[in-house]
Amino acid sequence: MSTILLVDDAAFMRTRCAKLLRDSGFEVVEAENGAEAVRTYIAVKPDAVLMDVIMPEMDGLAALKEIRRLDPSARVTMVTAMGQEDMVLDALKSGAKNYLLKPFQPDRIIEAVRKMLG
Amino acid sequence: MKDIRLINAFVRAAAETLEAELQVPVERGALALSGPDDPDSPVTGIVGLTGAMEGAIAIGVERATACAIASALLGEEFAEVTPLVASGISEICNIIAGRAAALLFEIGHRVEISPPIVVTGQEVRLRTVDLPRLVVPFSTDFGRIELKVMAQQRNGH
Numbered sequence: 517m518s519t520i521l522l523v524d525d526a527a528f529m530r531t532r533c534a535k536l537l538r539d540s541g542f543e544v545v546e547a548e549n550g551a552e553a554v555r556t557y558i559a560v561k562p563d564a565v566l567m568d569v570i571m572p573e574m575d576g577l578a579a580l581k582e583i584r585r586l587d588p589s590a591r592v593t594m595v596t597a598m599g600q601e602d603m604v605l606d607a608l609k610s611g612a613k614n615y616l617l618k619p620f621q622p623d624r625i626i627e628a629v630r631k632m633l634g
Numbered sequence: 635m636k637d638i639r640l641i642n643a644f645v646r647a648a649a650e651t652l653e654a655e656l657q658v659p660v661e662r663g664a665l666a667l668s669g670p671d672d673p674d675s676p677v678t679g680i681v682g683l684t685g686a687m688e689g690a691i692a693i694g695v696e697r698a699t700a701c702a703i704a705s706a707l708l709g710e711e712f713a714e715v716t717p718l719v720a721s722g723i724s725e726i727c728n729i730i731a732g733r734a735a736a737l738l739f740e741i742g743h744r745v746e747i748s749p750p751i752v753v754t755g756q757e758v759r760l761r762t763v764d765l766p767r768l769v770v771p772f773s774t775d776f777g778r779i780e781l782k783v784m785a786q787q788r789n790g791h
Contacts (some may be wrong), residue, residue, distance in 0.1 A: 525749055526728065528721035532708055570728075572749050586664075589770025596746070601739070618729045619654035620707075 518633055519543040521562035523553040523579065524595070525571040531622070533566065533595075536622050542629065550574030554582045557590070564632040566625065569603065577607060584611040591632040595625065598622035639741055641665075641668035641783055644691055645770050647733035648781040652772055656703065657724060663771035668782065670767070674758040675780060679727030684736065690787025691764045693727040694758075699777030706776070712766055715754055724752035730781070743787075760784070 520542045527548075535613045536545045545560050547553040551574040553567060565583065569576035576594055583590045593614040594607045604615045614628045643664070651692075652660045664789045682690045689724040690765025695703070701712045704719040712719050728750040735745045753760075 526721050526725040527718050528704070528708075528725045531718060535709070570732075570747065570749055597729040598730065599736035599739075618732065619651055621654075 517541065517543050518563040519560060519631075520629060521545050521547065521553065521556055521560065521565040521567075522568040523547045523550070523571070523576065524576065525549055529568070529618075530545065532620060533625065536625060537560050537629070540626050540629075542628050548578030550576055550582075553579045554586070557583050558586065561587075563591070564629055565590065565592040566629065567592060569594055569607070570596060577603075577610065580607060580612055581610050593628045593632060595628075637743075637787060640687060640738065640743065640787060641768060643728070643737040643741075644734045644783050647730045647737060648693075648772065651726065651730045651733055652774065652779060655729065656705070656774055656776060658775045661773040663773065666769050668767040668769045670762065671759070672767075674753075674760050674782075676758060677720055677723050677752065677754050677757055678758055678760065679720075679724035679750055679752045680760070681724075681727050681731040681750045683731070683745055683785050684748070685745045686743035686788055687745050687785045688788050689762070689783075690760075690786065691727065691731055691734070692760060692780075692782040693730065693731065694780040694782065695723060695725060696777055697754075698777065699779065702776040720752045720754050724750035729751075 537544045547556045549571045567576045595616045597618045599617045677700040678694040680692045704712045704722045731747040765784045769784045772779045
């Protein structure tokens with residue numbers, strides 16, 4: 517069973533997305549900010565990461581860069597409300613595999629996870 | 635606000651987000667100005683704005699509406715406004731702010747948004763000092779949802 521690290525400071529979004537992933541057969545571990553995401557990534561070594569961008573302590577882009585520095589093969593998709601072109605480009609240049617815009621779209625999230633797992 | 639497109643971006647973002655998230659028809663009511671002492675909704679999500687605009691936006695609902703939204707989106711019944719239910723309203727506000735920021739970026743205004751917060755209580759009043767408070771109500775099957783834009787365009791933007 518593939519393990520997905522789900523990172524979002526919003527408990528509501530984590531709960532909703534975790535339920536979707538578990539119902540789709542994935543194991544889920546959660547983190548609520550970028551710093552916790554990096555620690556959890558090191559501890560758990562998940563198969564893929566879904567991560568918000570705007571979070572307290574360490575934001576998603578900083579966490580993406582740190583995770584990719586620690587593990588250049590890390591598979592990360594950003595899931596965010598922020599759709600400015602330069603932010604999307606920054607994430608993709610920093611190694612994000614995909615960039616999903618909220619609102620929450622279950623089909624697109626599952627598709628993105630399956631693409632990351634290849 | 636100097637440019638009506640700025641407020642339109644928030645109204646459009648709210649309508650699109652509510653329809654997409656709630657999966658129900660959303661009917662927009664008339665835009666109105668709210669006074670500084672008018673009460674706010676018992677469950678109010680707030681996102682701060684900086685950059686081309688300064689201030690905040692808020693999404694306000696009654697307790698029953700917050701519970702109905704969380705129940706529908708999470709697939710379990712909520713009878714009280716728990717922290718998880720309240721988080722749902724702040725997240726909707728966050729998505730609206732993010733969508734509005736993207737729309738504003740398309741017309742040349744860069745707006746940064748802060749992580750959302752949520753306040754709950756019977757006597758919620760947001761003080762916005764000198765900022766205008768524009769209110770746009772939306773009618774949905776879950777109840778009335780109010781968008782408040784409490785922001786102004788920054789000089790030089």
